[in-house]
Each structure stands twice: as structure tokens, then as C-alpha cells.
Amino acid sequence: MIEHTITPVTHDLGQFEVRRAIPARARTMIGPFIFVDQFGPAQLDIGSGLDVRPHPHINLSTVTWLFDGAIDHRDSIGSFSTIRPGQVNLMTAGKGIVHSERSPQAERDAGPRLYGMQTWLALPDGQEDIDPAFEAVGDLPVIEDNGAKAVVIMGNLWGQRAATTTHVDTIYAEIMLEAGGTIPVDAEADERAVMLVGGTAQLGGQQLGLYELTVLKPGAAAALSSDSGGRIMLLGGEAFTTQRHVFWNFVSSSRDRINQAKEDWSVGRFPAVVGDEEEWIPIPTKPKTVAP
Incomplete structure (x- = not known):
């Protein structure tokens, strides 16, 4: 049932x-x-906040999902959205976009709360350099049964489909289990994983580690359950057959494309974030996000 478990790297900010x-x-x-x-x-602390200065992306989509708090999103195509729990923000970088993420002033005045997920989706072959786009979707399907409540953030799960745009088969959901609650895990996706982000939960009777990413074997039937209540994220979808490279905030099937993006950002060819033009993040010498 379980292929392997990944313990995340923790960055103390x-x-x-x-x-x-x-x-x-x-x-x-x-x-x-x-x-x-x-x-x-x-x-x-009161008066402080999240301040992720403008930075670029290419050939991917970012997905922001909050359990608590609020974040102001601004980008270079003119989008502005205050992200709140229950609403998914999907930003498709495509051929290139720049965005910033900051705590709203009301949050700073009260002392911001931060609790959530940010994920990136690689764009499929032939669509990596599509036009950039942004959407905030709040009317998401909710399934409630057997002491479980699940929000379908992306894709088709438990007979319900989210309106959120997908460029390749994708599943993404937040699952809340009451004490004694249970819910089956979709077995049709090529690849699947779950992450316990609060409380306690079991997968097929095996205890999940808090914040660990548990990768399921392809096609294996499984169910999530909890003795005392828990919050779990389910994610996955179609397996990619071509490799993706990652450097900093850039993802692409082509290393040359990433190198071009690095040069473009260094010399100021990317557009500015509308309403947040004064600051930016330079390319780090040793980025924390690197993959083959």
C-alpha cells in the first residue's frame, strides 16, 4: 500500500x-x-507579517491553499487576490510571470496567522510556455460522509470535480476527519501521496507521521481513518514521462530554458508586479530548490 515515506526538510524562517x-x-x-x-x-507578532518580495516563475503553476490566515497576491499580469481558507489560488506562469505574497494590513495589525500549503505543478509538454494566467476559485465541491469532510481543490474525486483549471490530470484535496471518521483514497490516479498536516490519522491502519509525505503504491486501494481527528492533504495525478529540471523558482523540461530565465531575471527582462514594483528577490547563489 505504501511505496515510501518522505520526511520534509524544515526551514526555520x-x-x-x-x-x-x-x-x-x-x-x-x-x-x-x-x-x-x-x-x-x-x-x-503584531506589526510583522509575511513579505515574499516579487520573484519570477516559468513553465509551472503555483497552487496556494490556506487552513488559517490570509495572504495578498499580486502579479505582473495585474492580478490581485486576498487568499483565504476555502479558496484556491492558481497562478499559471507559462512563459513567465512575477508575483509577490504579503500579509494584508489587517492581519499585520492583529498579528498574522500562517498555516497552509504551497505547491507547484509542472506544465505538460507542449504547454510549458503558454500565456500566464491567474484564477481564484472559492466554490469548491465538499463531500461529507462517515465522519469525513473533504474539499476537492483540483480534479475529480469522490464523484465531484472542482472548477479549478488543470493542464494535466490532477487530484488535490483537503480531508478533515472526525474521531472515528474514514474516507477511501482514489486509486485511479497514476501517482498519489498524502500528508498529515494536523491531528492524527492512519492509512490502511498504519499511522501517518505528522508532515511526512506518504507515497502510495500505484493502483493500491486504501482508506484514511482517524481515532481522534486529523487533517490530511491528498495530491497526485498523471505521471510525467519526460524529466523536469528545477532551479530556484524555475521549472522546465529544458535546462537552456532555465538558463535563459535566469539571464532574463538578472537583466530585468521580466515584467514588474503591478502595485509592488519597488522590490525584488535576486537569484541566489545556492538556491534551496534544486532538482536534476
Whole structure:
């Protein structure tokens, strides 16, 4: 049932921690997911906040999902959205986009809360350099049965399909289990994984480790359950047959394309974030996100 388990690398950012499960040595992708970060739960000091300065992406989509708190998203195609729990923000970089993520002023005044997920999806062959796009989707399917409540964030699960755009077969869901609750895990996706992000839960009777990414064997039937209540993320989808390379915030099937993006950012060829033009993040000498 379980293929392997990945313990994320934890980055301490002072007032909160970010746990990066993939890319990892054991696994670089789960379906289209090529980057999986979990952050919080955290309560930041009054007056402080999240300030991710403008930075670029290519050939991928970013997916932001919050359990608690709020984040202001701005990008270079003019999008603005305050991300809140229950709403998925999907930003498709395609041929290139720049965005920033900051705590809203109201959150700073009260002391921001941060708890959620940010994932990246590689774009499929032939669509890597599509036009950039952004959408915020809040009307998502909810399934409730047997002490379980599941929100379908992307794809088709438990007979319900989210309106969120997908460029390749993708599954993504948040599952909340009450004490004694249970829910089956879809077995049709090529690749699947679950991450316990709060409370306790079992997969087929085996205890899940908090924040560990548990990769399921292809086609294996499984069910999630909990004795005392838990929150679990389910993710996966179609397996990629061509390799993706990662350097910093760039993902591509072509190393040359990544090198071009690095040069473009260094010399200022990317467009500016509308409403957040004064700051930017330079390319790091040793980025924390690197894959073959």
C-alpha cells in the first residue's frame, strides 16, 4: 500500500517554519506536483507579517491553499487576490510571470496567522510556455460522509470535480476527519501521496507521521481513518514521462530554458508586479530548490 515515506526538510524562517517534502532525493514528482511546501501553524507578532518580495516563475503553476490566515497576491499580469481558507489560488506562469505574497494590513495589525500549503505543478509538454494566467476559485465541491469532510481543490474525486483549471490530470484535496471518521483514497490516479498536516490519522491502519509525505503504491486501494481527528492533504495525478529540471523558482523540461530565465531575471527582462514594483528577490547563489 505504501511505496515510501518522505520526511520534509524544515526551514526555520524565524516566526514560522516551512517544510519542503519535494523535490527530494527519493522523489522529485508526484503526478504533476514538483514542489510541496507546508507552512505553520504560526502566530506572528503584531506589526510583522509575511513579505515574499516579487520573484519570477516559468513553465509551472503555483497552487496556494490556506487552513488559517490570509495572504495578498499580486502579479505582473495585474492580478490581485486576498487568499483565504476555502479558496484556491492558481497562478499559471507559462512563459513567465512575477508575483509577490504579503500579509494584508489587517492581519499585520492583529498579528498574522500562517498555516497552509504551497505547491507547484509542472506544465505538460507542449504547454510549458503558454500565456500566464491567474484564477481564484472559492466554490469548491465538499463531500461529507462517515465522519469525513473533504474539499476537492483540483480534479475529480469522490464523484465531484472542482472548477479549478488543470493542464494535466490532477487530484488535490483537503480531508478533515472526525474521531472515528474514514474516507477511501482514489486509486485511479497514476501517482498519489498524502500528508498529515494536523491531528492524527492512519492509512490502511498504519499511522501517518505528522508532515511526512506518504507515497502510495500505484493502483493500491486504501482508506484514511482517524481515532481522534486529523487533517490530511491528498495530491497526485498523471505521471510525467519526460524529466523536469528545477532551479530556484524555475521549472522546465529544458535546462537552456532555465538558463535563459535566469539571464532574463538578472537583466530585468521580466515584467514588474503591478502595485509592488519597488522590490525584488535576486537569484541566489545556492538556491534551496534544486532538482536534476
